[in-house]
Amino acid sequence: xxxxxxxxxxxxxxxxxxxxxxxxxxxxxxxxxxxxxxxxxxxxxxxxxxxxxxxxxxxxxxxxxxxxxxxxxxxxxxxxxxxxxxxxxxxxxxxxxxxxxxxxxxxxxxxxxxxxxxxxxxxxxxxxxxxxxxxxxx
Numbered sequence: 834x835x836x837x838x839x840x841x842x843x844x845x846x847x848x849x850x851x852x853x854x855x856x857x858x859x860x861x862x863x864x865x866x867x868x869x870x871x872x873x874x875x876x877x878x879x880x881x882x883x884x885x886x887x888x889x890x891x892x893x894x895x896x897x898x899x900x901x902x903x904x905x906x907x908x909x910x911x912x913x914x915x916x917x918x919x920x921x922x923x924x925x926x927x928x929x930x931x932x933x934x935x936x937x938x939x940x941x942x943x944x945x946x947x948x949x950x951x952x953x954x955x956x957x958x959x960x961x962x963x964x965x966x967x968x969x970x971x
Contacts, residue, residue: 834869834870834871834872834910835870835871835872836871836872836873836874836945836947837862837871837872837873837874837947837948837949837950837968838873838874838875838876838879838914838916838938838941838942838945838947838948838949838950839859839862839873839874839875839879839949839950839951840879840938840949840950840951840952840953840956841879841882841883841886841934842855842951842952842953843855843859843862843950843951843952843970844859844875844879844883844905845883845886845887846858846859846952847859847860847863847905848887848901848905849891855952855970858970858971859970862950863908863911866908866909866910866911867908867909867910869909869910871910872910872911872912873908873910873911873912874912874913874914874916874941874945874947875905875906875911875912875913875914876914876915876916876917876937876938876941877913877914877915877916877917878916878917878934878937878938879916879938880902880913882934883902884898884902887901914941914945916937916938916940916941916944916945917937917940917941918940918941918943918944919940921939921940921943921944922936922937922939922940925939925940925963929959929962929963930956930959930960930963931959932956935956935959935960939959939960939963939965942960942965942966942967943963943964943965948965948966948967948968949965949966949967949968950967950968950970951967951968951969951970952969952970952971953969954969957969
């Protein structure tokens with residue numbers, strides 16, 4: 834079964850209405866997980882970034898954020914993975930991957946041999962420069 838890592842912006846698109854097209858794309862990806870066509874890894878750093886954005890940008894109450902994250906992790910074929918590999922992170926950050934959080938995802942992708950799905954063109958390009966497979970969602 835195909836395994837993927839979702840970037841934080843993908844999770845935000847799944848639970849918000851910030852971009853209808855992105856939401857439709859992510860719904861399709863979660864539908865594939867529900868149909869056992871793929872496994873989605875949610876890395877711990879993505880959860881941290883997701884909680885921060887939901888709290889500070891969207892002003893969602895912590896109790897509701899807690900429920901959203903628990904529901905995401907309990908979705909069939911969605912798996913939590915710590916995804917923290919400092920030996921790789923500090924080889925690629927900040928030289929190849931400029932953002933620390935993105936470097937964490939990139940390192941997880943390298944270690945787990947799993948592509949990162951993202952809407953971020955700049956991040957996708959940086960991923961390919963590290964040898965990671967990324968899927969730029971459009």
